[in-house]
Every structure is written in structure tokens, then in C-alpha cells.
Amino acid sequence: MTKQFETIALIGIGLIGSSLAREIKDKGLASTVVVSSRSPDTLKRAEQLGLGDRYTLSAADAVKDADLVIVSVPVGASGAVAEAIAPHLKRGAIVTDVGSTKGSVIAQMKPHMPSHVHFIPGHPIAGTEYSGPDAGFVGLFKGRWCILTPLPDTDADAKAKLRVFWETLGSMVDDMDPEHHDKVLAIVSHLPHIIAYNIVGTADDLETVTESEVIKYSASGFRDFTRLAASDPTMWRDVCLHNKDAILEMLARFSEDLAYLQRAIRWGDGDKLFDLFTRTRAIRRSIVQAGQDTDMADFGRHAMDQK
Ligand SMILES: NC(=O)C1=CN([C@@H]2O[C@H](COP(=O)(O)OP(=O)(O)OC[C@H]3O[C@@H](n4cnc5c(N)ncnc54)[C@H](O)[C@@H]3O)[C@@H](O)[C@H]2O)C=CC1
Numbered sequence: 001m002t003k004q005f006e007t008i009a010l011i012g013i014g015l016i017g018s019s020l021a022r023e024i025k026d027k028g029l030a031s032t033v034v035v036s037s038r039s040p041d042t043l044k045r046a047e048q049l050g051l052g053d054r055y056t057l058s059a060a061d062a063v064k065d066a067d068l069v070i071v072s073v074p075v076g077a078s079g080a081v082a083e084a085i086a087p088h089l090k091r092g093a094i095v096t097d098v099g100s101t102k103g104s105v106i107a108q109m110k111p112h113m114p115s116h117v118h119f120i121p122g123h124p125i126a127g128t129e130y131s132g133p134d135a136g137f138v139g140l141f142k143g144r145w146c147i148l149t150p151l152p153d154t155d156a157d158a159k160a161k162l163r164v165f166w167e168t169l170g171s172m173v174d175d176m177d178p179e180h181h182d183k184v185l186a187i188v189s190h191l192p193h194i195i196a197y198n199i200v201g202t203a204d205d206l207e208t209v210t211e212s213e214v215i216k217y218s219a220s221g222f223r224d225f226t227r228l229a230a231s232d233p234t235m236w237r238d239v240c241l242h243n244k245d246a247i248l249e250m251l252a253r254f255s256e257d258l259a260y261l262q263r264a265i266r267w268g269d270g271d272k273l274f275d276l277f278t279r280t281r282a283i284r285r286s287i288v289q290a291g292q293d294t295d296m297a298d299f300g301r302h303a304m305d306q307k
């Protein structure tokens with residue numbers, strides 16, 4: 001494949017950063033990949049894995065010759081990274097990120113971005129419950145959406161270059177307004193994780209009552225929740241803190257709907273239950289038909305497997 005950038009700097013080399021590093025190498029998309037991590041152990045591991053061509057603990061040093069800078073750190077760290085790299089960014093560089101929330105990342109990063117770079121926030125809707133440089137792999141982004149949330153003054157050529165980059169990794173790319181992104185992701189990604197953390201926590205609290213039956217008899221439905229609930233605590237703490245409004249709005253709606261379900265169960269209203277379960281099964285089937293039956297959609301796998 002053809003080279004798209006002379007130098008790419010990866011700030012953060014966990015699941016997403018290291019998957020990007022592997023893809024860039026695999027597809028020959030840059031002459032030089034500079035890897036930066038704030039943790040010496042992570043950087044050493046990245047070097048052992050051969051993820052880049054140059055390694056540095058300094059994000060500022062990493063970006064100085066980069067034509068594309070990809071920030072892949074927990075969303076709560078975006079502002080500090082932006083502040084550190086800003087004075088060292090090359091004229092005309094594209095600066096993007098992969099954070100799961102967009103309004104907050106823009107609020108944190110944009111004020112630091114000099115006018116001579118192109119800042120284009122992004123979010124690949126692709127991941128796993130694993131983290132760190134060993135967790136990444138080629139193919140993570142294939143067949144997955146990547147959402148770009150360009151700002152009103154975003155340069156069309158720079159955006160087109162970034163779009164081609166993600167498409168080369170096999171992603172489908174959409175533009176979205178950041179606020180809309182945060183609402184959509186709150187319901188399709190953030191709430192499922194919060195619900196999973198909660199149900200596994202509840203089961204764990206019950207453990208004293210049930211004396212390890214929770215683990216012994218855990219059916220695949222519960223196991224699906226434990227997969228999501230095994231996701232990185234730092235990352236998900238930051239997502240909750242940085243998409244607070246949209247998550248609280250969706251949680252309020254969720255609680256209302258749960259109360260409706262609770263009522264139907266209490267009053268033995270089988271028709272209400274049957275109607276809802278029929279409606280939700282159709283949604284799952286349309287996701288499977290569209291070929292998006294892995295990762296986040298795995299949330300509902302149990303129901304289909306029983307058919
Ligand atoms: N894990 C997932 O499934 C997905 C994650 N994302 C987003 O991608 C970003 C990175 O996530 P992962 O790669 O999964 O995380 P990870 O935990 O695997 O890697 C995070 C990286 O950021 C570095 N880092 C942590 N705190 C930092 C700080 N305060 N300053 C500078 N660097 C710091 C770590 O050393 C590590 O290299 C997050 O913003 C997350 O919301 C987006 C899509 C999917």
C-alpha cells in the first residue's frame with residue numbers, strides 16, 4: 001500500500017495506539033512511526049514489540065516532525081497532552097484523537113491548538129475489554145465505523161486525508177456533530193458498560209448470600225456482562241466523568257423504562273413483556289444481518305444464542 005504520511009506520532013500506545021501502530025506498519029502508511037508513552041514500562045514494552053521506529057517518553061519530542069499526530073490516551077488526559085504538544089507541532093500537521101467522548105475532548109484540546117495545524121477529533125467505534133500495548137492487533141478497525149467530529153473551520157483537504165487513513169484500515173467513516181456523537185455513544189456504548197459494571201457489582205455484593213453460586217452458575221448472559229465489566233477502569237472512569245450530561249440523560253430514560261418493565265412483571269402483564277422482547281429481538285437481528293454482530297453488539301448475544 002502507498003505511504004500517506006512521512007511521519008506519524010502516536011501519543012499513548014495502549015489497545016488503540018498499538019493497534020494503529022500495527023496497522024501503519026502492516027500497510028506501510030508512514031516512513032517513520034514515533035511512539036510516545038508517559039510510562040517507561042509501557043514504552044519499553046512497545047519497543048520490545050517493535051511497534052515504532054523511534055520511542056520517547058516526551059509527547060512534545062514525539063510530535064516535532066510529525067505530519068499526523070494521533071492522541072490515544074484516556075479522555076481525561078487529553079487537555080494535558082494537548083498543552084504539552086502544542087508548541088512543538090509542525091506547520092500543517094493533522095492532530096486527531098480516538099477518545100470515546102468528543103465534546104469534552106474538544107473543550108480540553110482545542111484551546112491549545114495553534115492555528116497552523118489541523119485539529120480533527122475522531123472516534124473509532126472499535127475496541128475490546130483489553131488494554132495496554134500487547135492488546136492491540138491488525139484488523140481491529142476493519143468493518144467498524146470511525147466517527148469524525150470536525151470543527152466548523154476544518155480544512156476539507158486535511159479531513160479528506162484523515163478519512164482516507166481510516167478507510168485504509170478498513171473503517172467506514174462518518175462525520176458527526178460532537179454533541180450528537182456524545183448522545184448516541186451514551187446510549188449505544190457508555191450505558192451498556194455502566195449497566196455491566198453495575199450488574200456485576202450487584203452480583204458480587206450478593207456473593208455473601210449465594211456463596212460463590214454467582215461464579216459457579218454464571219450463564220453466558222452474565223458472562224457477557226462480565227466481559228464489558230472487565231474493561232479498563234481508568235478509561236471508563238474518564239468516559240463517565242467526561243460525558244456526564246448525556247450519560248445522566250440516558251440513565252434517566254433507562255430508569256423510567258426499567259420501572260415500566262418492573263411494573264409489567266409485578267402485575268403479570270405478559271403482553272407488555274412479550275411486545276418489548278419481540279421489538280428488541282428484531283433490533284438484534286437487524287444488527288446481525290448488517291454484519292455488526294461483534295464487540296458492542298455482543299452485549300445481546302445471549303438472547304440470540306438461545307434460539
Ligand atoms: N478500549 C476501547 O475499546 C476503546 C477506547 N477508545 C478510546 O481510546 C483511548 C485510549 O484507550 P485504550 O487504548 O483502550 O487505553 P489503554 O489503557 O490501552 O492505553 C492508554 C494509553 O494512554 C497512556 N496514558 C494513560 N494515562 C495517561 C496520561 N495521563 N497522560 C498521557 N498518557 C497517558 C497509557 O500509558 C497508554 O499508553 C481512550 O480515550 C478511549 O476512550 C476508543 C475506542 C475503543
Ligand SMILES: O=C(O)C(=O)Cc1ccc(O)cc1
Pocket residue numbers: 099100124125126127128129189228295296297298
Ligand atoms: O468491547 C466492547 O464491546 C466495546 O464496546 C468497545 C468499545 C469501547 C469504547 C468505545 O469508545 C468504542 C468501542
